[in-house]
Amino acid sequence: MQLWFQTPPAQRSILSVLIPVALLLVFCCLASLFYGAGEVGPIDVMALLMGGGSDDARFVVLELRLPRTLIGIFAGLSLGLAGALMQSVARNPLAEPGLLGVSSGSAFAVAIALVLGASTATLSIGLAQLGALLGCFCVMGVARMQGQRNDPIRLVLAGAALSSLLIAMTSLLLLYNERAADEIRFWVTGSIAGRNVDQLLSLLPSFVIALACVVYVARPLASLALGERVAIGLGYKPGRIRLIVVFAVALLVGAATAIAGPVMFVGLVVPFAARALVGPDIRRTLWLCLPIGPLVILTADVFSRLVAQPAEMPLGVLTAMVGAPVLLAIVRAHRLPTL
Amino acid sequence: MSLLGGLGRSAGLFFGLVCALPVLADDITVATKYGNVTVSDKVERIVTVHEGALDAAFALGFEPIGAISTRGGDGVARYIQATAKNVNIVGTARETNLEAVIAQRPDIILASYRLPAEQYALLSKIAPTIVPQGEGIRPDGWIREMRVYAKALNREQEAEQILQAVADRAAQIKxxxxxxxxxxxxxxxxxxxxxxxxxxxxxxxxxxxxxxxxxxxxxxxxxxxxxxxxxxxxxxxxxxxxxxxxxxxxxxxxxxxxxxxxxxxxxxxxxxxxxxxxxxxxxxxxxxxxxxxxxxxxxxxxxxxxxxxxxxx
Missing domain, CATH: 3.40.50.1980 (Nitrogenase molybdenum iron protein domain)
Known part of the structure; x- marks a missing residue:
């Protein structure tokens, strides 16, 4: 009998991978409830789950850790899916919403709103999504430039330039308006602590729309990976598919950014791990992205609480520390996989 | 030979007199973090590159002409805005705009104990720069600072009265x-x-x-x-x-x-x-x-x- 990790990734049955990863995610969710920067430890949480527990423990678990776990799951789902979609449509394993300026576009839009008088509590999600959409269009424009296909790193360079430009413009707004500065700075670091969980509900409709888009484009995207002609031959319209993908990515990244701020590298790491487990077929990758996205964010978040007690490290710092080596590994690999 | 010698002697005497003149004008020597600094006792153009120095200078009855902006603002802090409405901004707490300082043609520059040595080297070329000895963050740090500024500005007695008034008021509130x-x-x-x-x-x-x-x-x-x-x-x-x-x-x-x-x-x-x-x-x-x-x-x-x-x- 062959164990699942002895077979080549592309030949594994999807369930044989999905189930262990999902179990790992459950474990990670529990860790996210059990551990924090405060004094409420696993024993208190167990007591609480048994129906007892102190008032403090109840508050910390139900009002602080549970919401941030939910937000982490949501942001992980969104960013993982968005990363896989972008990489597939750009045919580039380095395409990532954070690296390519989609998140920064979204952050810039939110910064403008904050300067104009909105507060983080009443933040317009639509605006973040609009900013993400504009960022997406810029990136996709670059991606289709002549010669890019031969050199995926060029796309990343262009994205980095766009991203820095938008970050610089956001900093300019910070200088211009000090009231907003604190809120923007908090928000720009990327974190799932202290966010408004009520916002999660208002994000659900756009998330559902984005999921519908993903279901709709999964199969066409897979055929697009075989070449544009094949896709056309199978009756798909590549232009329209790309447009739908861009729309879905904007919805997902905009929503994730609105609630958690720009969290870099998650969209890079998650599809990378998914491909390593089940091979490059986008339909299989997308399935795996579902548990891996939240897994990455929650693991990073639990660490971010534990390394700087009684303060916390920003989540974005940790995801970057995991993500940057992965980026280098992909770039340094002998052959960049073509998607 | 004797003629030459006499010339030399009288030139020496003249030179000595010229050197002695500023001393006659009652200069003040202040012990600062970067050694003794000599300032004239009749300073008019004061530039402060520290919020506490601006505050102290106004309290002592001067009208500083230059100051740094408060943290998180474009001008001086709100509490002192009405008093310091004619002050020109010459930088922020992080960064002094040297050209703006030069443009003020200061007689004296009052700085915080945190002023780095490199900044001091530049500022002290523009005007005598007073940097009090600092011992980190401590509740009476501002009092020590104020005494150094007061000495440099030749208002030591006034400073003691002001400090006493603050202490009295605090005691009364207590x-x-x-x-x-x-x-x-x-x-x-x-x-x-x-x-x-x-x-x-x-x-x-x-x-x-x-x-x-x-x-x-x-x-x-x-x-x-x-x-x-x-x-x-x-x-x-x-x-x-x-x-x-x-x-x-x-x-x-x-x-x-x-x-x-x-x-x-x-x-x-x-x-x-x-x-x-x-x-x-x-x-x-x-x-x-x-x-x-x-x-x-x-x-x-x-x-x-x-x-x-x-x-x-």
Missing amino acids: TQLQAKLPADQRGAALIRWMPQGALVLTSQFFTTGLLAQTGFEVTDSGLIKPGRPHSSPLSLENLSKIDNDWIFMATLDEEGQKALDAAKQSPAFARLDVVKRDHVFPVDGQLWTSASGPIAANAILDDIQTLLNTKVQ
């Missing part, structure tokens, strides 16, 4: 406070609220020093590493560590009440006892966390007096 507040209800902390949590300011600070002088028992809950002005932003899970009898909440914008309302939206903040008892007092961060000096001290004492009059029965 008597009121002790009459109104029982001994077990005098705990206080100074925080800055940010959406991801709160920063606690050290009890060794200028402002927290004044709070202690007026009878509050200021705590920083052991959250601050030695020598640091404030803690890192606390995890929301640890917010209960700042709970206290009184909390002074500094905000950088004017609408302190608004900031307090925003903070109350965070469930972790709203459930603190001090918030439930409505014992959080929003204060101007430009005054409470950035400024120092006797005018600032009086403005802070005003705030404390207001608190006693309005929130304490």
Whole structure:
């Protein structure tokens, strides 16, 4: 009998991978409830789950850790899916919403709103999504430039330039308006602590729309990976598919950014791990992205609480520390996989 | 030969006289962090590159012509804006604009003890630069600073009177406070609220020093590493560590009440006892966390007096 990790990734049955990863995610969710920067430890949480527990423990678990776990799951789902979609449509394993300026576009839009008088509590999600959409269009424009296909790193360079430009413009707004500065700075670091969980509900409709888009484009995207002609031959319209993908990515990244701020590298790491487990077929990758996205964010978040007690490290710092080596590994690999 | 020698001697005498002239004009020598600095006793054009120096210079009856902007603002701090309306901004706390300083043609530059040696080297070429000896953050740091500035500006007596007046007023408020507040209800902390949590300011600070002088028992809950002005932003899970009898909440914008309302939206903040008892007092961060000096001290004492009059029965 062959164990699942002895077979080549592309030949594994999807369930044989999905189930262990999902179990790992459950474990990670529990860790996210059990551990924090405060004094409420696993024993208190167990007591609480048994129906007892102190008032403090109840508050910390139900009002602080549970919401941030939910937000982490949501942001992980969104960013993982968005990363896989972008990489597939750009045919580039380095395409990532954070690296390519989609998140920064979204952050810039939110910064403008904050300067104009909105507060983080009443933040317009639509605006973040609009900013993400504009960022997406810029990136996709670059991606289709002549010669890019031969050199995926060029796309990343262009994205980095766009991203820095938008970050610089956001900093300019910070200088211009000090009231907003604190809120923007908090928000720009990327974190799932202290966010408004009520916002999660208002994000659900756009998330559902984005999921519908993903279901709709999964199969066409897979055929697009075989070449544009094949896709056309199978009756798909590549232009329209790309447009739908861009729309879905904007919805997902905009929503994730609105609630958690720009969290870099998650969209890079998650599809990378998914491909390593089940091979490059986008339909299989997308399935795996579902548990891996939240897994990455929650693991990073639990660490971010534990390394700087009684303060916390920003989540974005940790995801970057995991993500940057992965980026280098992909770039340094002998052959960049073509998607 | 003798003619030449006589010429030489008289030239020497003349040279000596020229050198002696400034000494005759009663120069003042001040011991600073970077050695003895000599200044004329009739300075007119004062540039301050430290908020505490601006405050002290005005308190001593001077009209400084240049100052740095307050943290988080374009001009000087709000509390001193009316007094210092003619001051030109020559930089920020982080960075002095040397060209702007030169343009003011200062007779003297007053700086903070934190002024780095490289900055001192440049500024002291423009005018005598007074950098007081500093011993880190301590509640009486501003008093030591003020005495050095006063010496350089030749107003030492006035300085002592001003300092005494502040101390007297603080003592008077302390008597009121002790009459109104029982001994077990005098705990206080100074925080800055940010959406991801709160920063606690050290009890060794200028402002927290004044709070202690007026009878509050200021705590920083052991959250601050030695020598640091404030803690890192606390995890929301640890917010209960700042709970206290009184909390002074500094905000950088004017609408302190608004900031307090925003903070109350965070469930972790709203459930603190001090918030439930409505014992959080929003204060101007430009005054409470950035400024120092006797005018600032009086403005802070005003705030404390207001608190006693309005929130304490």
